[in-house]
Amino acid sequence: xxxxxxxxxxxxxxxxxxxxxxxxxxxxxxxxxxxxxxxxxxxxxxxxxxxxxxxxxxxxxxxxxxxxxxxxxxxxxxxxxxxxxxxx
Numbered sequence: 496x497x498x499x500x501x502x503x504x505x506x507x508x509x510x511x512x513x514x515x516x517x518x519x520x521x522x523x524x525x526x527x528x529x530x531x532x533x534x535x536x537x538x539x540x541x542x543x544x545x546x547x548x549x550x551x552x553x554x555x556x557x558x559x560x561x562x563x564x565x566x567x568x569x570x571x572x573x574x575x576x577x578x579x580x581x582x583x
């Protein structure tokens with residue numbers, strides 16, 4: 496059901512994701528490849544049950560879900576896409 500005035504607001508909270516999950520981007524490449532950040536990279540790999548950095552494409556499912564009719568009754572919650580880091 497569409498709210499009055501046909502306005503629907505859906506949010507994928509990237510700030511939350513950025514704190515808990517780590518995704519490969521142009522800004523994070525150095526943390527994976529620079530020996531200076533080896534300890535940080537090992538922390539991410541050991542902390543994530545999936546054993547890897549997130550790929551931006553890992554967000555596709557959540558985005559497609561929020562854009563689809565399947566999310567019509569979803570409200571007031573966060574969808575966490577973090578490779579299991581928040582659960583560990």
